[in-house]
Amino acid sequence: MMWHHGGNxxxxxxxxxxxxxxxxxxxxxxxxxxxxxxxxxxNEKPYPKDQAIDILRQRYSRGEISTEEYRERLAELKDSLNV
Incomplete structure (x- = not known):
């Protein structure tokens, strides 16, 4: 057997x-x-508009604010935060 040691x-x-x-x-x-x-x-941090709306919903559900005040503030939040 012959071995090839060339430059292949x-x-x-x-x-x-x-x-x-x-x-x-x-x-x-x-x-x-x-x-x-x-x-x-x-990006996993909560978005400020979501936090504000969640806080408003919590205050409304606890009875801290009236329905009228809730709707007014929610409308203001949506307008100011462009929801």
Whole structure:
């Protein structure tokens, strides 16, 4: 059997090129995932308009404000917060 010790680089360069692209894709996905998770965690805070309306509903349900006052304040909140 004869061994070939020549310079057969046919498989080396495509593999090196493909491996480089795969490394770039891998790190791109890792960075995208980190950015996605950071943005997602910062968006989980309750939105102020939702909080204001929830507080108003709680006060109304406890009887602290009348129906008329509830409707007026709710209309004002919706107008000012563009709900």
């Amino acid at each position: 680089w046919d498989g080396f360069f495509p593999m090196m090129f493909g491996g480089g692209i795969m490394m770039i894709v891998f790190w791109g996905l890792v960075i995208w995932l980190i950015v996605y998770l950071v943005r997602r965690s910062s």
